[in-house]
Amino acid sequence: MASKVFVLLVAAFVAVAVEASLAPSARLRGGLRALVDDPECASKRQLTCSDCKTQVRCDKVGGVWFYLGTNTCGGTTPYCEPVNGTCTGDVSLVDDKCTEPEPVNTFNCPSDGYWPDVTNCAKYYICSDGKAYAYDCSSFGNAVYDHKSSSCLARSEATCVTLTCRSPGSFVAYNPDPSIYSFCRSTNSSEAAVLKCEEGRTFSTINNECQVACTKAGRIALADKKRFYDCVDLGNGRMSQPTPGRCPGTSEFNPSLGRCAEKGAPVVTTPAPRTTTRAPTTVP
Numbered sequence: 001m002a003s004k005v006f007v008l009l010v011a012a013f014v015a016v017a018v019e020a021s022l023a024p025s026a027r028l029r030g031g032l033r034a035l036v037d038d039p040e041c042a043s044k045r046q047l048t049c050s051d052c053k054t055q056v057r058c059d060k061v062g063g064v065w066f067y068l069g070t071n072t073c074g075g076t077t078p079y080c081e082p083v084n085g086t087c088t089g090d091v092s093l094v095d096d097k098c099t100e101p102e103p104v105n106t107f108n109c110p111s112d113g114y115w116p117d118v119t120n121c122a123k124y125y126i127c128s129d130g131k132a133y134a135y136d137c138s139s140f141g142n143a144v145y146d147h148k149s150s151s152c153l154a155r156s157e158a159t160c161v162t163l164t165c166r167s168p169g170s171f172v173a174y175n176p177d178p179s180i181y182s183f184c185r186s187t188n189s190s191e192a193a194v195l196k197c198e199e200g201r202t203f204s205t206i207n208n209e210c211q212v213a214c215t216k217a218g219r220i221a222l223a224d225k226k227r228f229y230d231c232v233d234l235g236n237g238r239m240s241q242p243t244p245g246r247c248p249g250t251s252e253f254n255p256s257l258g259r260c261a262e263k264g265a266p267v268v269t270t271p272a273p274r275t276t277t278r279a280p281t282t283v284p
């Protein structure tokens with residue numbers, strides 16, 4: 001009995017001595033049990049990645065691998081590169097899924113597509129499947145978001161447009177795209193809702209509503225299925241005024257065809273032209 005106690009005491013003393021000889025950081029986890037490699041350090045490397053942005057740090061002390069902790073990559077080196085376990089900003093070194101953008105909840109998508117951040121002219125959103133993804137042109141220096149081209153442009157090429165909410169319940173038009181406007185919930189412009197007029201309409205601040213306007217050539221559908229507006233490209237960047245039209249007889253305006261068609265008529269697809277075997281005549 002006494003010898004058993006003695007053996008236990010010696011074992012405990014040895015364990016404490018080994019424990020004390022370890023570097024302080026190596027004693028963080030496991031304590032006396034850490035006389036085998038920590039499962040977190042099974043790869044027997046000082047740095048590994050546990051996910052796209054988390055480094056796992058290990059160290060070998062007295063022949064045993066100890067877990068030292070994790071470190072989240074960030075700043076200009078936000079990704080954990082899996083070969084050496086170092087933090088990197090080089091997207092080519094990391095798995096494609098690591099650079100997949102994550103949606104934000106700071107913007108309500110009116111519909112899918114590109115949207116300006118009306119409170120910061122360098123920022124914009126891409127809405128996809130109802131989710132908003134945030135982008136910032138200032139990563140290209142002093143660039144601003146240009147809604148016409150849906151891209152970042154130098155400040156000398158594009159104008160910085162920011163909306164200001166002056167009173168709650170008011171509307172503000174967004175000049176670079178007259179079909180976009182904001183509804184101010186308060187005097188805090190960040191809380192304004194971004195909205196878009198229906199196709200073929202622009203926002204009028206005179207009567208605070210979307211009005212039919214020619215922004216491109218074609219016909220604009222109306223609620224009354226017999227009626228439409230015609231828009232003609234007059235050249236040199238000029239558009240005609242919206243000109244009212246009416247579908248004749250029993251035909252109705254078909255928005256997908258962009259013209260009058262018989263109600264319920266099947267969509268006629270033009271057959272492909274027959275190919276001729278005649279050699280094409282070359283034009284000098």
Ligand SMILES: *[C@@H]1O[C@H](CO)[C@@H](O)[C@H](O)[C@H]1NC(C)=O
Nearest residue numbers: 081082083084085086088093
């Ligand atoms: C990993 O480290 C080695 C040695 O320092 C280096 O040559 C290599 O480029 C590194 N690989 C990556 C992907 O960083």
Ligand SMILES: *[C@@H]1O[C@H](CO)[C@@H](O)[C@H](O)[C@H]1NC(C)=O
Nearest residue numbers: 106186187188189190191192
């Ligand atoms: C304006 O609204 C935003 C978003 O709700 C909020 O984060 C910000 O603190 C507000 N600013 C002021 C000055 O109240």
